[in-house]
Amino acid sequence: MHEMSLCEGVLQVIGDQAKAQDFHRVKTVWLEIGELAGVDPEAMRFGFDVVMQGSLADGAALEIIHLPGRAWCLPCGKEVHVRQRFEPCPLCGGYQLQVTGGDELRVKELEVE
Numbered sequence: 001m002h003e004m005s006l007c008e009g010v011l012q013v014i015g016d017q018a019k020a021q022d023f024h025r026v027k028t029v030w031l032e033i034g035e036l037a038g039v040d041p042e043a044m045r046f047g048f049d050v051v052m053q054g055s056l057a058d059g060a061a062l063e064i065i066h067l068p069g070r071a072w073c074l075p076c077g078k079e080v081h082v083r084q085r086f087e088p089c090p091l092c093g094g095y096q097l098q099v100t101g102g103d104e105l106r107v108k109e110l111e112v113e
């Protein structure tokens, strides 16, 4: 389950922020997860609780913000919505797509005290 190591990455980010902004407790973590990031939100929630135990984010709430998968279709000349990587364009059925968004996994915001 690679979500576990992703959660450790999140904890790293929180730790860095804590040092930079001098806070000691995190109450809520807003995490952006793109549709194309290959991350299972449920596994992420599970991993989050485990990894945050004993850290400054122990017991913190995890709010997941879902971002849609977006890709630029060359033949259509416009941006389209894709649900997964290597999916054909929903408009023309072509595969000349370049992912432009929806592959993010990042900490958007922290509620701290």
Ligand SMILES: [Zn+2]
Pocket: 073, 074, 075, 076, 077, 089, 090, 091, 092, 093, 094
């Ligand atoms: Zn197209």
